Amino acid sequence: MKHEQHISxxxxxxxxxxxxxxxxxxxxARSGETASFYIFTSFVLTYAVQAVKMDLSAVxxxxxxxxxxxxxxxxxxxxxxxxxxxxxxxxxxxxxxxxFAFPYxxxxxxxxxxxxxLALIFSFGVCVSWLYGPEAALISERFSTRLRYSGASxxxxxxxxxxxxxxxIVATYLLANSKSLGGGFAAAAPPYTLxxxxxxxxxxxxxxxxxxxxxxxxxxxxxxxxxxIQHEAQSSR
Numbered sequence: 001m002k003h004e005q006h007i008s009x010x011x012x013x014x015x016x017x018x019x020x021x022x023x024x025x026x027x028x029a030r031s032g033e034t035a036s037f038y039i040f041t042s043f044v045l046t047y048a049v050q051a052v053k054m055d056l057s058a059v060x061x062x063x064x065x066x067x068x069x070x071x072x073x074x075x076x077x078x079x080x081x082x083x084x085x086x087x088x089x090x091x092x093x094x095x096x097x098x099x100f101a102f103p104y105x106x107x108x109x110x111x112x113x114x115x116x117x118l119a120l121i122f123s124f125g126v127c128v129s130w131l132y133g134p135e136a137a138l139i140s141e142r143f144s145t146r147l148r149y150s151g152a153s154x155x156x157x158x159x160x161x162x163x164x165x166x167x168x169i170v171a172t173y174l175l176a177n178s179k180s181l182g183g184g185f186a187a188a189a190p191p192y193t194l195x196x197x198x199x200x201x202x203x204x205x206x207x208x209x210x211x212x213x214x215x216x217x218x219x220x221x222x223x224x225x226x227x228x229i230q231h232e233a234q235s236s237r
Contacts, residue, residue, distance in 0.1 A: 011150040015143065019151050022142040025209050026155025027162060030139070032094050032206030033131035034164035036199055040066075040104075040123040043168040047175065051191065052108050054116060062120030069125030070132075077133030086134040087215045091207060093130035098203035100127055105192040131206075141221040142213065163202060171195045 008014045015023065041063060048054040081089035100123065107119035135156070143151030174181065174194040181194060 006146060008146050011147055015147040015150045015154065019143055019147060022213075023151060023154050023158070025212050026139045026142060026152075027158040028209035029090070029206050029213065030131075030135060030156060030159035031163035031209075032097055032199075032203035033128060033135065034159050035167035035202045036097055037124065037128045037132075038164050038167040039171050039195070039199065040120075040128065043171040044120070046168075046172060047192075048108065048116075051175065052111070052116070054108075058113065058116070059120070062117045063124070065117065066121045066123065066125040069121050070129040073125060073129040074133040077130050078137070081134035081137070082217065085215055085217045086138045087210060087213060087217070089134055090131060090138060090210050093127070094203045094207040094210070096130060097127045098200045098207070101196040101199040101203070104199075105190070105196055109190070109192075138210075138213070141216040144221075167202075170198060174198060 044063075045056070045059060048059045049056055077089070077093075104119050104123050107115045110116065139155045140148055140152040142155065175191055178189075178191045178194050
């Protein structure tokens with residue numbers, strides 16, 4: 001690329017100009033993973049101690065074990081996605097995340113240390129790892145070499161701003177105001193209901209977004225596309 005003088009002089013502007021759709025879809029696709037990650041690893045410290053009355057040290061132990069499980073499963077899930085297709089694997093992961101939303105809180109409410117440990121380990125170690133494992137390739141292959149670093153960074157980090165960062169705040173607000181926000185439904189529903197529905201909603205957003213991403217598994221990754229067409233037209237003038 002350097003030899004052919006094909007390096008972008010303004011990569012940030014170019015990637016928004018030619019790949020805004022990919023940036024938007026990657027941001028939405030990653031939202032379910034990053035929001036759930038912060039709920040399962042940050043908000044849980046408040047929820048487990050205040051709402052479930054767990055010992056804080058037990059929560060830390062559960063999160064430590066879940067990290068070990070994630071350390072093993074993330075590369076494994078990434079490898080599996082190389083064979084079955086990243087889009088399919090990610091789609092299944094969003095469904096799993098949504099399906100585990102209510103069981104997660106039900107297990108935490110049991111007061112049984114083993115079941116609570118299972119909830120902590122499965123939430124991050126399995127559900128988040130399922131989505132996080134293939135994300136590096138899933139996001140980066142959307143963008144050509146010329147703009148890949150800028151495009152992948154934006155697609156990844158914007159989700160942290162729009163979905164990941166606010167997630168613990170949203171979850172805390174929903175827990176504190178579950179009765180008033182839920183109306184008549186909230187009288188019989190457990191306090192965690194709205195948080196579980198929030199996880200399902202944002203996982204559904206990821207599920208829909210990833211369907212609009214092209215599958216590159218086993219195929220050449222994205223080229224410069226619109227940039228090349230315009231660049232060749234300008235060069236021929």
